[in-house]
Amino acid sequence: MRTLWVAKVTGTILSMPLFFVVYFWLLKHPLFPVTTIPLTAIDRLVGFCPKTLPLYVSLWVYVVLPPMFLKSRRELGSYGLAVIGLSVIAFGVFLFWPTTTPKFEMDWSQHPSVSFLKTVDASGNACPSLHVAFAVFTAIWLGHLLGEMGIGRLVRALNWLWCLGILYSTMAIRQHVALDVLAGAALGTIVGALHLRILYRTSN
Secondary structure, rough: OOOOOHHHHHHHHHHHHHHHHHHHHHHHHHOOOEEEEOHHHHHHHOOOOOOHHHHOOOHHOOOHHHHHOOOOHHHHHHHHHHHHHHHHHHHHHHHHOOOOOOOOOOHHOOHHHHHHHHHHHOOOOOOOOHHHHHHHHHHHHHHHHHHOOOHHHHHHOOOOOOHHHHHHHHHHHOOOOOHHHHHHHHHHHHHHHHHHHHHHHOOO
């Protein structure tokens, strides 16, 4: 973690505000009619659970773990490009196909912490869920790095449980619906798997 720590910390501090500037601009300035993503049977099975909000917020701790363990400038630079690529793909979708989640019939004033989140991050830019995409991308990379470090199966399983907990929380606090989660998981899986394959194929 001490390797290239200045570059790691600087990259994290600079990239997150830039990401949110673009994200919220797209959220507040849709160029096309906004599509409401429909509910599915899966959504009806997942009950509202405001206690999962800490899991949802934990993504911002989770996503900084893989870059902290990278050992070379090549890996770090490549990782940054992959994160940019994932964001650009999702932003492109949001630009040309803005989406939102359905209006849930709930009294949000009874759940102030979730209500605050929905005030800050309205239920737009819904599909694919970037929250889910980054969680899955992180899980793939962190799983790879834990394996490289010889970490046991228990910790690697906990990595995936953390990821699944974040995915569940996006639905449990009604920030996303199942189709958003599936699309986000597909995006994170494709970008993460392809990136690892290309990175380590070109290094051999």
